Amino acid sequence: MNNVIELLKSHTSIRNFKEYPVSDETVIELIEAGQSAASSNFVQAYTVIQVKDPEKRRIMAEIAGNQKHVETSPVFLVFVADLERARLCTTLHGEKMEEGQTEAFIIATVDTALMAQNLMIAAESMGLGGVYIGALRNNPQIVSELLELPEHTYPLFGMCLGYPASINEKKPRLPVKLVLKTDTYQNGAEVQLLEKYDQTISEYYSKRSSLNRSDTYTQQLARMFSKPLRPHMKAYLSEQKLNTK
Ligand SMILES: Cc1cc2nc3c(=O)[nH]c(=O)nc-3n(C[C@H](O)[C@H](O)[C@H](O)COP(=O)(O)O)c2cc1C
Structure with a gap:
């Protein structure tokens, strides 16, 4: 096993951070590593917003179901799937962007996720750790207002980063x-x-040493997929002029 594979296989989400700060230079290095991910048609359809304002972070932690680490982690990033830049490029050439295309929505979502995962791996390679925060989509409208997101964008997820104060046991994956x-x-x-x-x-x-419980994978998925999942997303994406056709 080489070092990269060893790193990948040792991943666990980190939700407990040392108070030790992460420098702006480190964040820029991580963003550049993220940007090196492959990108569909080279669109690079993402914008990352580092949220430093404590009040915005407090509100986002609340939106995420009171996930305290959203408020307290040394770094909190919001990954925005972004087709607004594509609209701007289209306009610069006297054309009008075809809005609402599902294919464009997939391109932006995939680009943003690949960029984020590259960034996460880069962070782990530097001894940092982190956790994705999909729960921002509990209320994407408020997140959009807080970050002044334009149409043709949406907050895909957040990410807390910092130096780990504790590390969970690795979660076994599917065979x-x-x-x-x-x-x-x-x-x-x-x-x-x-x-x-x-x-x-x-x-x-x-x-496991923290939050141990009696549960199985199939029970977990049955609970999750037998009820509506953030049903507000469809209307929200339509308002953002995304994924309507
Ligand atoms: C897109 C995405 C969204 C996630 N959202 C959350 C979240 O809101 N809160 C949280 O504690 N973990 C979140 N997670 C972390 C997962 O729960 C975690 O990756 C999974 O349980 C596997 O555990 P591991 O990362 O420690 O191996 C998210 C992961 C992904 C990929």
């Missing part, structure tokens, strides 16, 4: 056999493999 298939999706062994994975995850949840 490769469930994730890697050959030539066809079908392999007939899904249920059996899921049952085995349930045992692994259940053991992990019951034994």
Whole structure:
């Protein structure tokens, strides 16, 4: 195993940070590493907003279901999927951007996620740690107002970063056999493999040192996907002139 793979395989989300600050130079270095990710058609459809204003961070922590680390982590970034820059480029050439295209929405979302994950790995390589904050989408409207986001953009997620004060045990992933298939999706062994994975995850949840609980992977997904997931997103994205056609 080389050093990069070792780093990737040692990832765990960090929600507890030392008070030690992260310099602006480090943040710029991380952004540049993030920007080096591949980008669909080279659009680079993202903007990252570092939120330093304590009041904005307090409100965002509340939006995220009172996730205290959103308020207290040394660095808090919001990753904005951004097609507004594309609109500007289009206008600069006397054209009008075709708004609301699902394909453009996918491009912006994927570009932003790849950039963020590159940045996260770069941070981990420097001894930092972090956690994504998808829960900002509990109220994307308020996040947009706080950050003065224009149409054709949306806050995909936030990210807390800092030097880890504690590190969780690594969470076991799905067996490769469930994730890697050959030539066809079908392999007939899904249920059996899921049952085995349930045992692994259940053991992990019951034994881990913090927030241990009795749960399985399939139960977790059943709870999640049997009810509406942030149903306000569709109307919000339409208002931002995203993903309407
Ligand atoms: C897009 C995205 C959004 C996430 N949002 C949150 C969040 O709001 N709060 C949180 O504590 N963790 C969040 N997470 C972290 C996941 O819970 C975590 O990655 C997953 O449970 C696996 O654990 P690990 O990262 O420690 O391996 C998010 C992860 C991703 C990729």
